[in-house]
Amino acid sequence: DTAVSQTPKYLVTQMGNDKSIKCEQNLGHDTMYWYKQDSKKFLKIMFSYNNKELIINETVPNRFSPKSPDKAHLNLHINSLELGDSAVYFCASSLGQGAADYGYTFGSGTRLTVV
Protein backbone atom coordinates (compact mmCIF):
# COMPACT_ATOMS: atom_id res chain seq x y z
CA ASP A 1 0.00 0.00 0.00
CA THR A 2 1.20 3.48 -0.83
CA ALA A 3 1.07 5.56 2.29
CA VAL A 4 2.75 7.46 5.05
CA SER A 5 3.42 5.09 7.91
CA GLN A 6 4.41 6.01 11.45
CA THR A 7 5.61 3.86 14.28
CA PRO A 8 4.73 3.40 17.02
CA LYS A 9 1.03 4.26 17.05
CA TYR A 10 0.98 4.61 20.83
CA LEU A 11 3.84 5.57 23.11
CA VAL A 12 3.58 5.81 26.89
CA THR A 13 6.71 6.84 28.71
CA GLN A 14 7.94 8.49 31.87
CA MET A 15 9.15 12.03 32.25
CA GLY A 16 12.82 12.45 31.50
CA ASN A 17 13.04 9.57 29.04
CA ASP A 18 14.26 9.84 25.44
CA LYS A 19 12.08 8.44 22.67
CA SER A 20 11.90 8.32 18.87
CA ILE A 21 9.07 8.22 16.38
CA LYS A 22 9.72 6.91 12.89
CA CYS A 23 8.04 7.92 9.64
CA GLU A 24 8.33 6.49 6.17
CA GLN A 25 6.55 7.36 2.92
CA ASN A 26 6.54 5.37 -0.30
CA LEU A 27 4.72 7.96 -2.40
CA GLY A 28 7.83 9.36 -4.05
CA HIS A 29 7.25 12.73 -2.33
CA ASP A 30 10.22 14.99 -1.76
CA THR A 31 8.97 16.96 1.25
CA MET A 32 8.09 15.62 4.69
CA TYR A 33 6.69 17.26 7.79
CA TRP A 34 6.11 16.76 11.48
CA TYR A 35 2.96 18.25 12.99
CA LYS A 36 1.83 18.25 16.61
CA GLN A 37 -1.88 18.03 17.43
CA ASP A 38 -2.70 19.12 20.95
CA SER A 39 -5.68 18.22 23.13
CA LYS A 40 -7.77 20.90 21.39
CA LYS A 41 -7.11 19.19 18.05
CA PHE A 42 -5.05 22.13 16.76
CA LEU A 43 -2.42 21.00 14.22
CA LYS A 44 0.82 22.93 14.41
CA ILE A 45 3.85 22.57 12.14
CA MET A 46 7.09 21.59 13.84
CA PHE A 47 9.56 20.71 11.11
CA SER A 48 9.76 20.26 7.38
CA TYR A 49 12.40 18.60 5.24
CA ASN A 50 12.81 18.83 1.48
CA ASN A 51 15.12 16.22 -0.04
CA LYS A 52 16.77 15.65 3.35
CA GLU A 53 17.31 19.38 3.90
CA LEU A 54 15.66 21.15 6.83
CA ILE A 55 13.48 23.98 5.49
CA ILE A 56 11.12 24.69 8.39
CA ASN A 57 12.07 24.71 12.03
CA GLU A 58 9.35 26.34 14.06
CA THR A 59 9.77 27.48 17.63
CA VAL A 60 10.15 24.04 19.10
CA PRO A 61 12.28 23.17 22.16
CA ASN A 62 15.67 21.89 21.13
CA ARG A 63 14.83 18.66 22.93
CA PHE A 64 13.09 17.81 19.64
CA SER A 65 15.47 16.79 16.87
CA PRO A 66 14.32 15.61 13.45
CA LYS A 67 16.50 13.41 11.29
CA SER A 68 16.03 12.60 7.62
CA PRO A 69 18.39 9.84 6.42
CA ASP A 70 16.81 9.99 2.96
CA LYS A 71 13.84 11.70 1.35
CA ALA A 72 11.52 8.78 2.18
CA HIS A 73 12.18 8.88 5.93
CA LEU A 74 11.78 11.53 8.59
CA ASN A 75 12.26 10.53 12.21
CA LEU A 76 11.62 12.58 15.33
CA HIS A 77 13.74 12.15 18.43
CA ILE A 78 12.67 13.71 21.71
CA ASN A 79 15.03 14.07 24.68
CA SER A 80 14.10 14.55 28.32
CA LEU A 81 10.38 14.17 27.77
CA GLU A 82 8.06 16.48 29.70
CA LEU A 83 4.37 16.23 30.58
CA GLY A 84 3.57 19.00 28.10
CA ASP A 85 4.93 16.90 25.24
CA SER A 86 1.87 14.65 25.48
CA ALA A 87 0.03 15.01 22.18
CA VAL A 88 -0.56 13.27 18.88
CA TYR A 89 2.32 13.67 16.44
CA PHE A 90 1.58 13.43 12.73
CA CYS A 91 4.02 12.86 9.92
CA ALA A 92 3.01 14.09 6.46
CA SER A 93 4.49 14.29 2.99
CA SER A 94 3.88 16.25 -0.18
CA LEU A 95 5.17 16.59 -3.70
CA GLY A 96 6.92 19.92 -3.54
CA GLN A 97 6.88 22.47 -0.77
CA GLY A 98 3.85 24.29 0.60
CA ALA A 99 0.67 24.21 -1.44
CA ALA A 100 0.13 21.25 -3.70
CA ASP A 101 -2.78 20.16 -5.86
CA TYR A 102 -3.18 17.07 -3.75
CA GLY A 103 -2.40 18.60 -0.38
CA TYR A 104 -0.45 16.64 2.13
CA THR A 105 -0.70 12.93 2.84
CA PHE A 106 -0.75 12.31 6.56
CA GLY A 107 0.19 9.29 8.59
CA SER A 108 -2.22 7.91 11.17
CA GLY A 109 -0.43 9.60 14.04
CA THR A 110 1.54 8.63 17.14
CA ARG A 111 -0.20 9.29 20.44
CA LEU A 112 2.51 10.17 22.95
CA THR A 113 1.60 10.12 26.63
CA VAL A 114 4.18 11.27 29.15
CA VAL A 115 3.48 10.21 32.74
Added chain:
Amino acid sequence: EDQVTQSPEALRLQEGESSSLNCSYTVSGLRGLFWYRQDPGKGPEFLFTLYSAGEEKEKERLKATLTKKESFLHITAPKPEDSATYLCAVSGYNNNDMRFGAGTRLTVKP
Protein backbone atom coordinates in the same frame (compact mmCIF):
# COMPACT_ATOMS: atom_id res chain seq x y z
CA GLU B 1 1.44 35.83 10.22
CA ASP B 2 -1.01 33.57 8.42
CA GLN B 3 -4.13 32.83 10.45
CA VAL B 4 -7.09 30.51 10.04
CA THR B 5 -10.29 30.63 12.11
CA GLN B 6 -13.00 28.04 11.74
CA SER B 7 -16.60 28.21 12.93
CA PRO B 8 -18.58 26.76 14.45
CA GLU B 9 -16.38 24.69 16.73
CA ALA B 10 -18.98 21.91 16.70
CA LEU B 11 -22.09 21.29 14.61
CA ARG B 12 -24.80 18.70 15.10
CA LEU B 13 -27.13 17.97 12.19
CA GLN B 14 -29.92 15.57 11.48
CA GLU B 15 -29.44 13.31 8.50
CA GLY B 16 -30.50 15.25 5.41
CA GLU B 17 -30.17 18.66 7.09
CA SER B 18 -27.87 20.76 4.89
CA SER B 19 -25.50 23.31 6.40
CA SER B 20 -22.18 25.13 5.93
CA LEU B 21 -18.88 25.33 7.75
CA ASN B 22 -16.87 28.55 7.70
CA CYS B 23 -13.15 29.16 7.41
CA SER B 24 -11.89 32.74 7.71
CA TYR B 25 -8.29 33.37 6.81
CA THR B 26 -5.58 36.00 6.57
CA VAL B 27 -2.51 35.27 4.51
CA SER B 28 0.15 37.22 2.67
CA GLY B 29 -0.45 36.04 -0.87
CA LEU B 30 -2.67 32.98 -0.95
CA ARG B 31 -1.02 30.04 -2.65
CA GLY B 32 -3.83 27.65 -1.75
CA LEU B 33 -6.65 26.97 0.71
CA PHE B 34 -7.18 23.37 1.70
CA TRP B 35 -9.97 21.34 3.26
CA TYR B 36 -9.29 18.11 5.08
CA ARG B 37 -11.45 15.57 6.84
CA GLN B 38 -10.18 13.91 10.03
CA ASP B 39 -11.79 10.84 11.58
CA PRO B 40 -11.09 9.93 15.23
CA GLY B 41 -7.73 8.22 15.66
CA LYS B 42 -6.65 8.95 12.09
CA GLY B 43 -4.66 11.52 10.22
CA PRO B 44 -6.29 14.27 8.15
CA GLU B 45 -7.47 13.19 4.71
CA PHE B 46 -7.19 15.66 1.85
CA LEU B 47 -10.48 16.85 0.29
CA PHE B 48 -9.95 20.00 -1.81
CA THR B 49 -7.53 22.72 -2.83
CA LEU B 50 -8.88 26.14 -3.83
CA TYR B 51 -6.56 28.71 -5.37
CA SER B 52 -8.50 31.87 -6.16
CA ALA B 53 -11.64 33.76 -5.17
CA GLY B 54 -14.72 32.50 -6.95
CA GLU B 55 -13.42 28.98 -7.31
CA GLU B 56 -15.66 26.07 -6.30
CA LYS B 57 -15.01 22.35 -6.01
CA GLU B 58 -17.36 19.47 -5.31
CA LYS B 59 -17.05 15.93 -4.06
CA GLU B 60 -20.16 13.88 -3.39
CA ARG B 61 -22.20 15.84 -0.80
CA LEU B 62 -19.45 18.42 -0.21
CA LYS B 63 -18.86 21.67 -2.03
CA ALA B 64 -16.09 24.12 -1.13
CA THR B 65 -16.16 27.77 -2.14
CA LEU B 66 -13.62 30.56 -1.76
CA THR B 67 -13.69 34.35 -1.40
CA LYS B 68 -10.82 36.69 -0.64
CA LYS B 69 -11.44 36.39 3.09
CA GLU B 70 -13.15 33.08 3.73
CA SER B 71 -14.08 29.67 2.49
CA PHE B 72 -17.22 27.67 3.04
CA LEU B 73 -17.68 23.94 3.06
CA HIS B 74 -21.28 23.25 2.16
CA ILE B 75 -22.69 19.88 3.11
CA THR B 76 -25.84 18.89 1.25
CA ALA B 77 -28.16 16.23 2.69
CA PRO B 78 -25.47 14.85 5.03
CA LYS B 79 -25.35 11.25 6.13
CA PRO B 80 -24.03 9.81 9.42
CA GLU B 81 -20.84 8.74 7.64
CA ASP B 82 -20.06 12.42 7.03
CA SER B 83 -19.47 12.80 10.77
CA ALA B 84 -15.86 13.89 11.27
CA THR B 85 -13.74 16.92 12.06
CA TYR B 86 -13.26 19.17 9.04
CA LEU B 87 -10.02 21.13 8.93
CA CYS B 88 -9.20 24.18 6.87
CA ALA B 89 -5.63 25.21 6.10
CA VAL B 90 -3.86 27.90 4.07
CA SER B 91 -0.51 28.13 2.41
CA GLY B 92 0.95 31.48 1.45
CA TYR B 93 3.80 32.52 -0.77
CA ASN B 94 5.77 33.58 2.30
CA ASN B 95 5.98 30.14 3.83
CA ASN B 96 6.61 26.57 2.84
CA ASP B 97 3.93 24.82 4.81
CA MET B 98 0.25 24.81 5.69
CA ARG B 99 -1.31 26.61 8.65
CA PHE B 100 -4.37 24.86 10.03
CA GLY B 101 -7.49 26.05 11.77
CA ALA B 102 -8.78 24.30 14.87
CA GLY B 103 -11.45 22.46 12.91
CA THR B 104 -15.22 22.00 13.04
CA ARG B 105 -16.44 18.78 14.61
CA LEU B 106 -19.49 17.65 12.62
CA THR B 107 -21.93 15.08 13.96
CA VAL B 108 -24.75 13.83 11.75
CA LYS B 109 -27.51 11.96 13.56
CA PRO B 110 -29.62 9.36 11.73
